């Protein structure tokens with residue numbers, strides 16, 4: 689397995705998952721352009737979208753964090769996915785899609801509209817309320833175990849970690865204390881710390 693990892697990116701989730709799984713892997717480090725913050729052109733040689741993560745496995749080239757997480761867990765860590773057909777598996781699928789398909793919409797709008805300065809001001813209240821709406825939902829579904837699904841780390845926790853970290857970066861840790869406890873616990877895991885050492889943040 690070979691992971692194309694971009695520094696300071698959501699690809700850290702896959703690096704972390706690979707460390708949790710413990711199977712051997714190779715990593716290719718790609719560094720953001722210091723001026724534009726965009727991925728380097730070398731990633732375009734790996735996949736036409738030029739984004740990270742990209743996983744090369746068994747002769748296949750796979751993109752999308754959710755798909756990569758699901759595929760890696762099915763193959764190497766089936767205990768990180770609840771049994772198909774159970775309510776836990778329904779929650780698992782919801783989280784896997786929500787983490788990239790729903791919550792990242794206001795997150796990215798916030799990032800891009802923020803760059804418009806005053807011109808973007810009319811959109812700020814709606815973006816802010818949608819951010820809080822999505823983070824509040826995440827807070828509400830965290831279990832007493834501190835996990836999104838199951839009572840041990842699962843694929844859903846890996847995927848939800850990135851938007852939860854963004855909530856904290858946006859200074860919402862006091863408003864959403866369960867998200868803060870979740871991130872504190874995930875970042876304290878030895879596998880997460882090894883991933884940060886290997887891939888940087």
Ligand SMILES: N[C@@H](CCC(=O)N[C@@H](CS)C(=O)NCC(=O)O)C(=O)O
Nearest residue numbers: 697698726727739740741752753788
């Ligand atoms: N939905 C995709 C998003 C991939 C993506 O946008 N990756 C970002 C890193 S956070 C990227 O490579 N950005 C660099 C660029 O667009 O130049 C996934 O979850 O894998």
